[in-house]
Amino acid sequence: MLSKEHVERVAEHVWEIPKTFRDDMRVPARLYADEDLLDAALLDNSVVQLVNTATLPGVVRYAIAMPDIHQGYGFPIGGVVATRLPEGVISPGGVGYDINCGVRLLVSLASVAEIHPHLEGIASRLYANCPSGVGSHGQLRLNNTELDEVLHEGSRWMMGKGYASGDDLDRTEEFGRIPGADAAFVSDRARERGRNQLGTLGAGNHFIEVDKIAEVYDQATAARLGLYSGNVAVQIHCGSRGLGHQICEDYVSRFQKTARDYGIELPDRELVCAPFDSKDGQEYFRAMACGANFAFANRQLLAHLIRQSFQEVLVGKIKDVELHQVYDIAHNMAKVEEHNVGGCSVRVCVHRKGATRAFGPGSSVLPDDLRDLGQPVLIPGSMGTASYVLIGTKAAMQETFGSTCHGGGRVMSRAKAKKMVRGTELRDQLKSRGILICAGSMSGLAEEAPVAYKDVSRVVEVVHKLGIGRKIARLEPVAVIKG
């Protein structure tokens, strides 16, 4: 365990564990947090996990943790690590089992007041149309050729089937398709687990949430994104389902042997990795891109099902039932990007494990209509708490490889949360606060109780003050469909 005496204050909300802390560290470990969030991070193994990531071959500048850091496996959740290419490594554990877990935000021009009389009907249709649970199946049945197309094309495949618009693709990170995907490197088992899961939510902390845009901090930017105070928004939080889980499992298992072959010594076997440009590294990257594209396609189909659910309940009852896409972001991903390291532009593999890309204004990878603004960043809350829309910044490009936080971050184990909270009581409490809950499992609901999470507003305040994400709007939940 680490304690506060091992951590040096670099600037306000910036802390560092120097490279000299452990012989195997290649760079310092840097943590962005206020004092209370730092204290919380030091309570479990999060910061040790952060230090472990500073040992990865090729890591540059520092291993980073966002203020929502919490204990994961291998990498901490809230971790960002960039490795210099071509010799730096790619680590499947640095992406995680839920490849391209992420968030999509849709907004309406209708107000929450207008849809409120129909909210129970909407929640009920969402629950029926968007299957949840780890092993749940969707309505789309794909043959092998179609599955390969999804793995290569992501959301673009959904447009061909009428489930996506061009605007949806423009408002998705990487336009809904990670280049370099090659389904030849995805196992039969991964295909089998994912084949029938498009359009499903999964379990754990995944959700669909109907929100009210409660507060707007920057009217002009919010208006450009279609965010108006009092209006309806819908968030989708999920990922690549069984297909992504199996891809990660396949390569973590394979790299147990190959990491030794490359002579890579690591403090934790979940960090196993391969040089990015090696055969092993490339095969994982190409398989991971397939998992990422599957996740984009999954959130796209869910968006279609949500739009359908709104139509089923609201057509003829309110004037405008359209849901427009604000953006779709990944928060578990490894990507090849160019960043400034030591005054030079360097090609790096950026691992974001529970961290969000937050590219600032002027980035060439943003769609034309957002390039002068920066990338929208979606920070989901935890069922009974706020969520936030931020915008990426130039400071994030300079400080954190264009990255920011991804959510509240847990502070309490699932077992403790279940001992402290009863699912049915939580559901009733939230209902009394005007938040409808639909959940398949009451114990699963208890595990995800808001008390188990850090205060997302505090996390967002830290990144806002640091300038690595600028607050645009706050959302408050009115109905939650839990996986």
Add this chain to the structure above:
Amino acid sequence: MTRRLSFEEIDHTADRAFRVTGRDMAALLENAARAMQSMDRDGPQPIAEPTATQAVDVEGVDDESLLVNWLNEILYLQQAHHLVCEEFHIDDLKNHCLRARVETRECDPTCTHIKAVTFHNLKIRETSEGLGAEIVVDV
């Protein structure tokens, strides 16, 4: 007679973790499988009779990877074949390879919540009871 449980859940902030023991490697593997099944929220509910026995072959590069691959095999049967695994018999175990029989019944796959078994800080250690390990699963 109630079987004495050879595992306990341990605290993990985001995922789930358990400590398991066994008098030898075969018992550790069997107990770890029982532990994981027991910890799965609500449990995958059997929806059909009778039981069927599945033969399972798993290999690893060492004991730890054999343990992880074995548990992941059980998750695969649940999530891809919708089979809840109810009893585990390790019949053969050598050179980090195992052959086992697993008693299964059809289940509702939506009830399981474990995505994968991880290698996080995994080390099989000798204990007073034989062997022990702490295993973190992703949920």
